[in-house]
Amino acid sequence: MGARLRGIRRRIRSVQSTMKITRAMEQIALARIARAQRRVEAVRPYAQRLTEAMHDVARQTGTLEHPLLEERPNPRRAAVLLLTSDRGLAGAYNANVIRRTERLMGRLRGEGIEPVVYLVGRKGQSYFRFRQIPVERGWAEFSEVPEYRHADDVAATLMAAFREGAVDQVHAAYTDFRSAFTLRPFDRILLPVPRAELTPGQDRAPSAEYIFEPGPAQILDRLLPQYVTALVFAAMLEAAASENAARRRAMKAATENAEDLIRRLTRVANQARQAEITTELMEIVGGAEALKQASGE
Secondary structure (H helix, E strand, O other), X not given: OOHHXXXXXXXXXXXXXXXXXXXXXXXXXXXXXXXXXXXXXXXHHHHXXXXXXHHHHHHHHOOOOOHHHOOOOOOOEEEEEEEOOOOOOOOOXXXXXXXXXXXHHHHHHHOOOEEEEEEEOHHHHHHHHHOOOOOOEEEOOOOOOOOHHHHHHHHHHHHHHHHOOOOOEEEEEEEEEEEOOEEEEEEEEEEOOOHHHHOOOOOOOOOOOOOOOOOXXXXXXXXXXXXXXXXXXHHHHHHHHHHHHHHHHHHHHHHHHHHHHHHHHHHHHHHHHHHXXXXXXXXXXXXXXXXXXXXXO
């Protein structure tokens, strides 16, 4: 067997090994997508009930007053929470949400507001560290499977910065999971909590009258932090589902590319083998002809 044919076959075996890995990673990501979707669906009723409870407080009191609702005049600093992945191999997932964050930060600077960066995920941390952009705080190691305690830690840090006046606004940038094929980089304001989200609409059905114990202010003081934490947790779940969907898509493309490369290498190997066989036959025929001529002489 010729050296060229041996090299082609070694390359085919290498690509086949890589394809097994990408196919396994694709199946793992597919299973995690389904799990992440179920978690996203499970958290929505909780956030909805919290919103309805605050609607009831607003309807009974006629107003909502809380430090987390305070819209400060002439804001100077804004926290920007960016959710990225801890691992790569997810196609353009991180690049797209980072680009969205850069646009958000540019918009804030255009309004005279200094962005203060908070990061979830190693990829975002690597990006900002490489560009020497200061980061206030970062978290990692849970981007694919976030838990409520992680959201509670992140939300508590952001709310403390807002309460203490270190920042005047809090924004979040993450990837919104619409479907396994539709992933949308998205940003929204978390603090101050937009009053429109907490004010009951005109078309809402009448609800029962409540006697509050303790008073509405104390109830709101418990509900609003839980509401902000629920928003952060929902964003983490959306980002996790999007990350796994992007990784599944990238691994599927890698598997298909590997299969195409194997087909082309196999065709080249067959051509090389045929060339070797032809050469060997020509050598045999030539040798036989030489022996025949020698014996005839």
